[in-house]
Amino acid sequence: MGGYFSSLIGSSSVPAALSSKYSRDAYFKMIFVVNMKLKMGVGKVAAQVGHATLGCYQAAQRTPEGTSALDSWDYKGARKIVVRGDDTEHLIALQRAARSIGLFTCLVQDAGHTQVEPGSRTVLAIFGEISEVDSITKDLKLL
Numbered sequence: 001m002g003g004y005f006s007s008l009i010g011s012s013s014v015p016a017a018l019s020s021k022y023s024r025d026a027y028f029k030m031i032f033v034v035n036m037k038l039k040m041g042v043g044k045v046a047a048q049v050g051h052a053t054l055g056c057y058q059a060a061q062r063t064p065e066g067t068s069a070l071d072s073w074d075y076k077g078a079r080k081i082v083v084r085g086d087d088t089e090h091l092i093a094l095q096r097a098a099r100s101i102g103l104f105t106c107l108v109q110d111a112g113h114t115q116v117e118p119g120s121r122t123v124l125a126i127f128g129e130i131s132e133v134d135s136i137t138k139d140l141k142l143l
Helices: 042-061 064-075 088-100 130-137
Strands: 003-006 028-035 080-085 104-110 121-129
Touching (some): 028 042, 028 088, 042 121
Antiparallel strands (some): 028 121
């Protein structure tokens, strides 16, 4: 396997009732912050975003609130955005900020079999209600 991920926080049907944190009308998104310092190729970035998607999805599934948010996200189009991050320190700072307001995250660390050194942090995924995600990532540029 080309990479592994570690989550650092703990369907097409109509969404289940959301917890009190979110209204029934809430919209969600998952954003992927790519470590641009690593200069990964397009295929490598795509694979790392795939790892981040799965890891963040699994992190959200671990809570009833996250499961409801995922159901709503999926039902409303599963919005996904890929943006540029500066370097590893930038990704870690964004993850801390996201976690501090209760968002789900997954920071991918690569196994180092191909383009990057083992343990390189390649992509950060952040999932939550759009306005909350935007409060952390609004200044980042699209990839």
